[in-house]
Amino acid sequence: MGTLLFDSSDLEVTEDFLSRNYARMRIGNGTPGTSRARIRRDAMPGVTVDELDLDFDMSYDVTPLQKICLCLVHEGTIQDHRFGDVEDAFGPGDVVSFAPPHMPYHGRICAARYNITMLDPELLARVADTGPRAASAPVRLLDHRPTSAAAAAHLRRTVNHVRDHVLGDPAIAAEPLIVSTAALHLAASVLAAFPNTALTEPTGTDRHDAHSATLRRALAHIDEHAHEALTVAQIAAAAHVTVRALQYAFRRHLDTTPLAHLRRVRLERAHAELRDADPTTDVTVTSVAAHWGFYHPGRFATLYRDTYGRPPHRTLAEH
Structure with missing residues (x-):
């Protein structure tokens, strides 16, 4: 750092x-x-x-x-x-x-x-699933240029965001969960931008494995480890399925994605921390948001207000 x-x-x-x-x-x-x-x-x-x-x-x-x-x-x-x-x-x-x-x-x-x-390069493997070849064949980019102008623009925005809003703010950069999440988000943006060897479509086995027991194991792992830097690959490993099967299970049963659910759980934890904050300490909305991996205060406030019907600073003040 x-x-x-x-x-x-x-x-x-x-x-x-x-x-x-x-x-x-x-x-x-x-x-x-x-x-x-x-x-x-x-x-x-x-x-x-x-x-x-x-x-x-x-x-x-x-x-x-x-x-x-x-x-x-x-x-x-x-x-x-x-x-x-x-x-x-x-x-x-x-x-x-x-x-x-x-x-x-x-x-x-x-x-x-x-x-x-x-x-x-190991970061690419942490956010991708390459099937049974994963142990011997790392994820590779297949071209040096992005697949489209839109893909390039998204990657450029991600790099600039990491530079300006994570590394550019010492207080934010000191939060381990934010730093690890930002690194994985950057790796995911690279995979989204360039053609690569990672597999994305669920196979027949993946669809068979996307049952309710898989979902329960994944939800329990997320609930227990939401305070840690979690990747989709780690959640899938805890549920004993591939990343594709995990994503398909969340889409089939909850109409969402594993990372969207993880974000919701972290938002709930941030809400509880704001609600229960000790008024004698110097806790702030920004510090609580950063602690739970939300490194853009404005986006956190919008998400919080959309979810709880009030801005986060009001929850903190009402305590």
């Missing part, structure tokens, strides 16, 4: 910083007379979100990162980007995955301001 700032006009210093904080690389300067690089890194377990600003054209040759590396271009361009047999160029508004975690890549960044978000 924390923030790291870097600002240098020395190309060797920049290369050393990048090699220590990304992967071993060689860089070069294609713009004589200037070489300033400014970088801000915010980090949480499994995820780093970096904003980079270069006022020169920088070539790069990078060894495998062993991470999912997303790039969001704000200004400038990235030219001649290559990995394997893929060659591409990116400009403002583009959202891409730089390369598979195990592959090197190279190219040129042309006086660009851009975002690099890296996450552990």
Whole structure:
């Protein structure tokens, strides 16, 4: 956790910083007379979100990162980007995955301001279900570009939200449940944006397993562990079924999803905490919401009001 700032006009210093904080690389300067690089890194377990600003054209040759590396271009361009047999160029508004975690890549960044978000590939497995192949075949992205402009826009909003509303607020970033939930939400957004090897449609076995006993086991696990960072895969494991069977059971019996139900349970716990708060303490609506994984106060207030017919601060004040 924390923030790291870097600002240098020395190309060797920049290369050393990048090699220590990304992967071993060689860089070069294609713009004589200037070489300033400014970088801000915010980090949480499994995820780093970096904003980079270069006022020169920088070539790069990078060894495998062993991470999912997303790039969001704000200004400038990235030219001649290559990995394997893929060659591409990116400009403002583009959202891409730089390369598979195990592959090197190279190219040129042309006086660009851009975002690099890296996450552990294991996070993808925690929010996906790959069937019986899961133990030997990790989830892989099948293309470096999102499936659609809408998918790219959603992923961009997710990255910006994690950067601004989770990592950008020290009080929010200090809440373990929020941090873990945000990391898993980012991983889920990556899977939603890019074609990948995860399976999503329920099989015949999944449909057979989506019975009421499965639902009862899942509900009991959620109720007992709502205060922890829960993934759909963990709930499915506790119910002894696949993720697809779990999702189908919730849809069939409750017309909802496992995560929507988890959110409802957490909202109930937040409501109870506000109702029973000790007036002699400095408890606030924001702190209670954050404790239960709601890291956007405005959205929490809206959800609370829609559910309980009053704003959360009134519940707290009426005690």
